Amino acid sequence: MWDYTDKVLEHFKNPRNVGLIKDADGVGQVGSLACGDALKLSFKLDEEKERIADAKFQTFGCASAIASSSALTEIIKGMTLAEAEKVTNRDIAEFLGGLPEQKMHCSVLGKEALELAIRNYRTGETQQKELEGEVVCRCFGVTDLEIESVVRENDLKTIEEVTNYCKAGGACGACHDDIRAIIEKVRKTLQTQTAPKKQARLTTLQKIKLIEETIDREIRPKLQQDGGDLELIDVQDNRVIVSLRGMCAGCNVAQFTLRDVVESKLREFVAPEITVEEESA
Ligand code: FES
Numbered sequence: 001m002w003d004y005t006d007k008v009l010e011h012f013k014n015p016r017n018v019g020l021i022k023d024a025d026g027v028g029q030v031g032s033l034a035c036g037d038a039l040k041l042s043f044k045l046d047e048e049k050e051r052i053a054d055a056k057f058q059t060f061g062c063a064s065a066i067a068s069s070s071a072l073t074e075i076i077k078g079m080t081l082a083e084a085e086k087v088t089n090r091d092i093a094e095f096l097g098g099l100p101e102q103k104m105h106c107s108v109l110g111k112e113a114l115e116l117a118i119r120n121y122r123t124g125e126t127q128q129k130e131l132e133g134e135v136v137c138r139c140f141g142v143t144d145l146e147i148e149s150v151v152r153e154n155d156l157k158t159i160e161e162v163t164n165y166c167k168a169g170g171a172c173g174a175c176h177d178d179i180r181a182i183i184e185k186v187r188k189t190l191q192t193q194t195a196p197k198k199q200a201r202l203t204t205l206q207k208i209k210l211i212e213e214t215i216d217r218e219i220r221p222k223l224q225q226d227g228g229d230l231e232l233i234d235v236q237d238n239r240v241i242v243s244l245r246g247m248c249a250g251c252n253v254a255q256f257t258l259r260d261v262v263e264s265k266l267r268e269f270v271a272p273e274i275t276v277e278e279e280s281a
Pocket residue numbers: 136137138139140168169170171172173174175176
């Protein structure tokens with residue numbers, strides 16, 4: 001028995017927007033009865049052709065497929081097409097409070113049907129999803145581009161996760177090496193894109209301004225809670241010279257305050273090489 005959230009069960013038992021809009025502006029169909037899950041999504045735009053006024057679905061599938069389709073129609077109603085295009089399978093799963101990992105492919109089905117329905121509205125194309133890319137998993141007819149897409153959008157790391165999201169790899173296993181290679185390729189690209197960029201070098205004026213802002217926002221409020229304060233005295237390259245005031249002046253934990261509060265925050269928000277010293281008397 002799958003561990004469904006209350007919201008999945010509620011949308012399964014009382015699905016919203018079941019049916020087919022007769023004079024629909026866009027219709028998209030994915031899957032096939034022969035393979036198990038199938039979904040047909042139709043939508044109608046408002047009079048100004050700006051927002052989705054109505055959306056309906058017909059599906060042949062399990063509880064998750066019905067709940068995902070129902071959720072999708074609720075999510076996109078009221079959206080512009082530009083907004084609907086940004087809906088991901090994660091949005092569908094999150095709307096339902098989560099789906100069992102093994103059932104995530106139902107949310108992917110919803111996203112694909114939506115893409116096709118929007119394409120149908122824009123181009124008039126009515127055929128089912130064409131296979132784009134090269135078929136990697138012959139058992140389920142899943143292409144390299146589809147696998148790349150679910151790995152990228154859902155941060156997948158294993159073959160098992162890929163199977164959960166698009167079924168690829170879930171039968172004979174002959175495609176496992178290819179799926180593994182695709183996962184590695186996508187993850188390498190993601191790592192390159194998210195690697196921290198080298199911070200641009202600050203001018204002296206920019207650095208002083210950033211130090212003052214960081215003191216006002218991150219440091220001074222903390223010191224003032226204990227009746228203390230500090231004043232910026234000078235900045236010499238990465239040496240920041242300050243003077244502790246109020247309760248902080250002469251306090252026997254002043255050196256810890258300088259290192260663990262002042263220096264630590266300036267390193268975090270200004271530059272990692274910064275050192276902080278107290279003005280000598
Ligand atoms: S080819 Fe992918 S599971 Fe058989």
